Amino acid sequence: AQSVTQLDSQVPVFEEAPVELRCNYSSSVSVYLFWYVQYPNQGLQLLLKYLSGSTLVKGINGFEAEFNKSQTSFHLRKPSVHISDTAEYFCAVRFTGGGNKLTFGTGTQLKVEL
């Protein structure tokens, strides 16, 4: 079955520290991969996407993610976080042959502390 897993429900981190939010998926077909951010009481904003090509993709707000096909992972990283990065982060996958819908992970709450 096709699924998306975000193992960390919450990640606390101090400001200016690096962070990695993990995302794994289960699929036998090719995929498109996305990370969305949701600030409190707001909608979903696209951070970055992997469609093809270079496995390291850069997004907005200094975030980047690396697609690892053998590990079926798409972890999100930022070298130095800011208080304003406090939000919920969702990994989403579009499985080819599965229509155009996105399958979301359960989300990771990133809490940046001073």
Next chain:
Amino acid sequence: EPEVTQTPSHQVTQMGQEVILRCVPISNHLYFYWYRQILGQKVEFLVSFYNNEISEKSEIFDDQFSVERPDGSNFTLKIRSTKLEDSAMYFCASITDLGGVEQFFGPGTRLTVL
């Protein structure tokens, strides 16, 4: 920059009442979606819509739900007889066409069923 809009931002209704959630997708987009997010949970796919018919629907999208594109701009989600468990944030999204990948999300409508 074009964006997906949704109205109302917050809807409160009594159990058993009908509600209609409205979305205006980006004007040249052809493929539309509804997702929902129950408080504290992940975003879940409800239905996709193309060429004036449903392309795909999830098991959540039962007979109580319907979608419609009543004119050239609006895309609506109707819940015929709301239940307490329908309380959630409902997101509309759109893509340009079948070849499009990135889904553009609206800000969401928070539905509260009392």
